[in-house]
Amino acid sequence: MPYAIELLNITKRFARTVANDDVTLKVLAGSIHALVGENGAGKTTLMETLYGLYQPDAGAIRIHEKEVTIKSPHDSIKLGIGMVHQHFMLVPPLTVLENIVLGAETTKNFFIDLKKTTAEISELAEKFSLNVPLTEKVENVGVGIQQRVEILKAIYRKADILVLDEPTAVLTPQETVQLFKILAELKEQGKTIVLITHKLNEVMAISDHVSVMRKGKIVGHLETPKTNPQEIAQLMVGRPVLLRVEKSEHKAGAPVLGVKELTYVDRRGVEALKSVSLDVASGEILGIAGVEGNGQSQLVECITGLIRPTSGSITINGVEIVGLNAREVFARGLAHVPEDRIKRGLVIDLSIKENLILSLQALPQFSSRLSMKRAEITSNAELLIQKYDVRPPDPNAITRGLSGGNQQKVIIARELSRNAEVIIASQPTRGVDIGGIEFIHRTLVTARDSGKAILLVSADLNEILSLSDRIAVMYSGRIVKIFPDNKVEESELGLYMTGSNQELIREAK
Amino acid sequence: MISQIFSLAFLAQTIRITVPYALASLGGVYSERGGVTNIALEGIILNGAFSATVGTYYTGNPLIGVLCGIAGGLLTALIHAVVSINIKADQIISGIAINLFAVGITKFVLEILFHSSSNSDRIPGLPHIKLGFIEQSPDIARLFGNPLVLFTILIIVASQFIIFKTRFGLRLRAVGENPEAADTVGISVTLYRYYGVLISGALAGLAGTWLAFDQHSFTDGMSAGRGYIALAAMIVGKWNPLGAAAACLLFGFAESLQIQLQGAGLPTQFIQMIPYVVTIIVLAGFIGKAVAPAADGVPYEKEK
Numbered sequence: 001m002p003y004a005i006e007l008l009n010i011t012k013r014f015a016r017t018v019a020n021d022d023v024t025l026k027v028l029a030g031s032i033h034a035l036v037g038e039n040g041a042g043k044t045t046l047m048e049t050l051y052g053l054y055q056p057d058a059g060a061i062r063i064h065e066k067e068v069t070i071k072s073p074h075d076s077i078k079l080g081i082g083m084v085h086q087h088f089m090l091v092p093p094l095t096v097l098e099n100i101v102l103g104a105e106t107t108k109n110f111f112i113d114l115k116k117t118t119a120e121i122s123e124l125a126e127k128f129s130l131n132v133p134l135t136e137k138v139e140n141v142g143v144g145i146q147q148r149v150e151i152l153k154a155i156y157r158k159a160d161i162l163v164l165d166e167p168t169a170v171l172t173p174q175e176t177v178q179l180f181k182i183l184a185e186l187k188e189q190g191k192t193i194v195l196i197t198h199k200l201n202e203v204m205a206i207s208d209h210v211s212v213m214r215k216g217k218i219v220g221h222l223e224t225p226k227t228n229p230q231e232i233a234q235l236m237v238g239r240p241v242l243l244r245v246e247k248s249e250h251k252a253g254a255p256v257l258g259v260k261e262l263t264y265v266d267r268r269g270v271e272a273l274k275s276v277s278l279d280v281a282s283g284e285i286l287g288i289a290g291v292e293g294n295g296q297s298q299l300v301e302c303i304t305g306l307i308r309p310t311s312g313s314i315t316i317n318g319v320e321i322v323g324l325n326a327r328e329v330f331a332r333g334l335a336h337v338p339e340d341r342i343k344r345g346l347v348i349d350l351s352i353k354e355n356l357i358l359s360l361q362a363l364p365q366f367s368s369r370l371s372m373k374r375a376e377i378t379s380n381a382e383l384l385i386q387k388y389d390v391r392p393p394d395p396n397a398i399t400r401g402l403s404g405g406n407q408q409k410v411i412i413a414r415e416l417s418r419n420a421e422v423i424i425a426s427q428p429t430r431g432v433d434i435g436g437i438e439f440i441h442r443t444l445v446t447a448r449d450s451g452k453a454i455l456l457v458s459a460d461l462n463e464i465l466s467l468s469d470r471i472a473v474m475y476s477g478r479i480v481k482i483f484p485d486n487k488v489e490e491s492e493l494g495l496y497m498t499g500s501n502q503e504l505i506r507e508a509k
Numbered sequence: 510m511i512s513q514i515f516s517l518a519f520l521a522q523t524i525r526i527t528v529p530y531a532l533a534s535l536g537g538v539y540s541e542r543g544g545v546t547n548i549a550l551e552g553i554i555l556n557g558a559f560s561a562t563v564g565t566y567y568t569g570n571p572l573i574g575v576l577c578g579i580a581g582g583l584l585t586a587l588i589h590a591v592v593s594i595n596i597k598a599d600q601i602i603s604g605i606a607i608n609l610f611a612v613g614i615t616k617f618v619l620e621i622l623f624h625s626s627s628n629s630d631r632i633p634g635l636p637h638i639k640l641g642f643i644e645q646s647p648d649i650a651r652l653f654g655n656p657l658v659l660f661t662i663l664i665i666v667a668s669q670f671i672i673f674k675t676r677f678g679l680r681l682r683a684v685g686e687n688p689e690a691a692d693t694v695g696i697s698v699t700l701y702r703y704y705g706v707l708i709s710g711a712l713a714g715l716a717g718t719w720l721a722f723d724q725h726s727f728t729d730g731m732s733a734g735r736g737y738i739a740l741a742a743m744i745v746g747k748w749n750p751l752g753a754a755a756a757c758l759l760f761g762f763a764e765s766l767q768i769q770l771q772g773a774g775l776p777t778q779f780i781q782m783i784p785y786v787v788t789i790i791v792l793a794g795f796i797g798k799a800v801a802p803a804a805d806g807v808p809y810e811k812e813k
Contacts, residue, residue: 053693074695089690091683092803102683103694105676112676153694 002065004029004161004192005050010059012042012049019045020056021216027161027209029064032183032193034203034224037213037236038433040403043196044086046213047163051083052076063161077104079161082154086165086196088146092139096132097121100153124155128185144175151182162186165196172291173461173494180206198236198434200229201462212236237435247445250469253282256453257303257422262312264298272298273309274477280453282421285444287468287486288457291497295477296457297339300426303455304336305329316422330359335415337408339426339457345411346399353381353395356414380417388413389439405436412440416447423447426457441467461490475499519769521648525723527761528661529554532716533739534746534753535668536709542672542748543705544685544698546806548604549589550713551736552611557582557717559615562727563622565632574632575657575718582714583707585611590706594699597808608736616729629727657719664712668750681705685802688809698809713739745791747799756791763787 005027012020019042027033035043049056052070061068063079070076076083090099097114100121106113118134125131130148138146147167154162164183168176183193183206197203203210204224212220212235220235233241257280264273273295280286290296301307303314305326314321316332324332338344346355357366357377366373366380381395388409391402399407408428415423425444429437444467448454458464464471464486471483473496481496533550540547560581565574585607592603616626623629637654652658672678683691684701692698713736720735721727738760746752763784770780 051693072695073693077695083693085693089687089693091687091690093686094679094682098679102679102691103696105679107676110676111670111674112679157694 001028001030003027003062004064005194006062006065007046007050008060008062010046010049010056010061012045012054012056018216020049023059023213023216023218025211025218027192027194029192030187030190031208032187032195032206034195034197034207034210035213036196036198036200036203036210036232038198038435039405039431040215040433041213041236042216043213044165047083047165047194047196050076051081051163077157077159080159081161081163082151082157082159083163084147084150084154084165084167086169088143088150090138090146090149093137095135095137096141096145096149097134099138099149100134100156102153104157121152121156124152128152128155128182128189130155130182143170144172144178147171147179148182151186160190161192161194163194163196166198167195168197168199168202172498173490174498176202199462200232203232204229214238233434237433241434242438245441245445245466247467248449250284250448252284252469253451255279255281256317257455258313258315258318259299259303260313260315262299262302262314263310264295264302264307265310266298272477273302273312275312276474276477276479278472278479278482280422280455282451282453283448284469285448285454285456285467287464287471288455288474289461289464289471289493289497290459290474292459294474294497296426296474298477299474300336300339300424300455300457303329303424304334304338327359330418330420333421335418335420335423337411337415337423337425337428339430341404341407341411346407348400348407349398351396351398352385352390352402352410353377355399355410356381356384356395356417358414360414360418384413384417388443403433405432408432408436408440412443416443421453423452423454424457425454427459428456429458429460429463437463461493464493465490473497518648519765521652522768523758523761523765524652524658525761526764527758528658529716529719529735530739530742530757530760531661531665531754532719533713533736534742534757535665535750536712536716537740537743538668538672538746538748538750538753539681539705539712540709541705541743541805542678542685542802543681543702544688544802544804544807544809545590545593545702545706546600546604547586547589547706547709548601548736548740549585549607550604550709550739551732551734552604552608553582553585553589553710553713554717554720554736555608555611555615555730555732556585557714558721558731559618559717559727560714561718561721562629562632563618565721566622566630569633571633571635571722574722575635575715578718578721579711579714582710582712582717584710586706586710586713589710590703593706593808594702597810600806600808611732612730615727619727619729627729631725632721634722634725657715657722660715665750665754672750677704682802685804688804692809692811702809741788744799744801745788748802759787759791760784 003026007023007025010020010023023046037043045054048054052072052075061070068079097117101117106117121134130152132145132148132152138149167179171179187193195207207224210222210224210232211218212232214236259276259278262273262276266272276299288296302309305324309322316334319332321329321332342348361367366377378395385393385395390406390409399410429440432440444454456467468486471486471488472479473481473493475497476499533554537547537550557578561574561578564577565571589603589607592598593600619629620626635655635657638656639654680696681701684698688698720731742756742760743753745756767780767783771777
């Protein structure tokens with residue numbers, strides 16, 4: 001079979017770092033090729049170079065066995081390359097149709113020819129089972145639909161090579177299954193697909209070939225049927241990795257955190273939490289599964305004192321904490337790893353050592369009446385940096401320069417160092433690579449074993465299933481189901497998460 | 510008394526006041542829809558008025574004056590475009606600098622050409638088009654016979670279609686909302702932002718031209734805050750051509766009312782407040798939340 005894409009000895013440097021170092025990647029026409037690697041390994045840069053967003057410093061590109069120069073997306077689109085970016089490149093206030101035709105509009109007497117365009121897109125949508133509401137604004141449709149819009153956008157431009165960057169990061173399990181069906185259909189019709197991902201089960205499920213990148217280099221080309229997740233993970237990280245979290249049976253103690261009939265109505269009058277009740281005992285991890293935006297954020301913000309519930313009660317060891325502000329809640333024994341680490345977890349332009357004492361700065365340990373105790377702050381940082389393996393190991397390094405995984409380690413180090421009884425961990429490994437995930441998971445399990453009560457909120461089902469001792473599912477502001485253990489199928493969780501099985505939900509009530 | 514106030518002359522006066530607001534406001538819509546904040550409208554109006562005056566004075570031909578007014582606006586907008594789009598400087602500061610620069614340069618050249626620090630010599634007005642059907646009412650005939658009034662009405666309606674129904678409008682809006690998305694489908698963000706700013710220059714220059722012809726001369730600082738009012742109207746009109754024009758008409762009406770009431774024996778201080786009170790009431794009471802184009806005022810960086 002001929003090659004659709006040949007990237008030959010591509011090198012791309014940014015200011016000081018080499019993002020792609022002499023990378024060669026060949027993709028067979030009509031195949032699905034997975035490109036895997038940790039964050040910052042250079043996968044996205046390589047594909048954006050193919051798409052013309054970057055110019056390589058060295059190397060050549062061949063498309064369908066012809067040498068080409070790609071100066072901009074304009075060129076790559078002409079060569080039949082389409083890309084679905086990780087952060088969708090859509091214009092929210094424009095309609096689905098406008099987004100699809102943008103840059104490739106058909107006009108009739110100065111006006112965009114809606115009739116002809118609608119017919120063309122409908123035909124394509126039919127052919128590839130990509131149903132989208134054409135006249136709806138993109139800001140009013142869900143991420144699953146937005147992704148289909150992106151795929152249609154590429155196909156409308158007659159792309160026969162489709163690059164998808166982390167396409168499942170924002171999807172529910174059901175939507176992922178849908179997407180994979182679509183990809184299989186596209187392959188069937190002769191399209192070539194490159195899939196950037198770091199989820200190994202997806203690689204195994206859908207790809208024909210897999211190329212692994214690490215630190216800007218290609219470290220392996222494998223045929224998917226002849227490899228396994230363990231081998232790929234080892235290539236990605238450069239050392240053997242534990243894909244399963246090792247943890248002992250949990251020995252839950254007395255309930256520590258108690259939430260009772262919690263209701264929250266937001267400023268727009270939307271009931272984001274509807275009588276939520278749950279409790280977390282010492283020595284257990286309660287995982288909250290759910291598609292984002294079903295009330296998880298509001299639940300966490302109520303517990304941590306960031307917003308005030310409309311009604312209901314929250315207790316720590318039986319003491320009511322509703323009405324207290326975040327600082328007072330912390331003082332009652334709560335630690336919080338927030339979902340948005342840049343917005344809520346860190347002051348990104350401060351140093352590591354300063355971030356490590358955020359919210360602890362007023363303790364006598366770190367400040368006297370007039371000034372901060374610099375020596376103590378530095379030695380605190382040195383200790384935590386070593387314990388949590390933060391890189392670079394420099395207390396004075398500015399946090400902005402750290403990788404996502406290391407920024408997250410700074411937050412976790414700080415929150416665990418306050419030795420609170422209750423830990424709220426919201427999306428603790430979002431945007432963190434495999435090596436970092438392994439470390440963070442181990443840390444949380446160790447905290448559990450030492451008797452902490454942990455509430456874990458995550459959109460990543462793998463994470464929920466491998467860490468939780470009990471699992472609660474949130475849908476539309478309610479807890480629709482609590483599983484007493486973690487022995488539940490992903491697909492069953494998915495049904496509850498999407499509210500698609502109303503009968504099951506009614507049964508649960 | 511009511512019938513005295515709301516006469517045909519009153520209508521004519523309202524339109525006369527509204528035209529420059531509407532032109533400048535429409536200019537603001539094009540610029541900001543493309544993602545460039547344009548508080549330089551004030552300075553563009555002033556430079557447009559001055560260029561139109563000078564052009565007309567030296568050629569004796571008002572049509573050449575109109576072209577000069579547009580050219581003056583375009584050149585001023587070009588400065589704003591280069592500074593905002595290529596150099597990626599702060600667009601508010603660029604706008605303020607241009608407004609201050611316009612006050613200075615017009616005064617300076619006024620002194621050289623007309624030997625006066627306050628106003629130019631008299632210039633002729635625009636020739637009128639004869640419209641038979643409204644000849645019986647001289648106020649209205651004079652107004653609607655003015656080619657600039659007709660052009661303004663035409664461009665307001667046309668803009669509504671240009672911005673929302675054409676390829677150009679779609680691309681302009683995309684560039685103002687999410688330039689990165691536009692870039693990835695091969696649309697030049699720089700080019701479309703230039704289009705937006707330059708169209709705003711031509712329209713605001715035309716607004717200045719109107720002021721000069723309306724008064725048959727140039728006076729120092731004659732833009733008198735109209736650029737800012739136009740910008741406010743653009744926001745009240747939610748960045749829509751028809752909405753902005755309607756808001757301008759409301760301001761024109763309130764200002765006209767204020768002029769009319771000055772002879773009515775009410776304390777002038779109260780009467781002069783009318784346009785501003787109307788503005789505040791409209792902003793607070795009747796218009797919902799106005800959402801600016803998402804990338805308005807944000808320079809586009811390609812390689813991060």
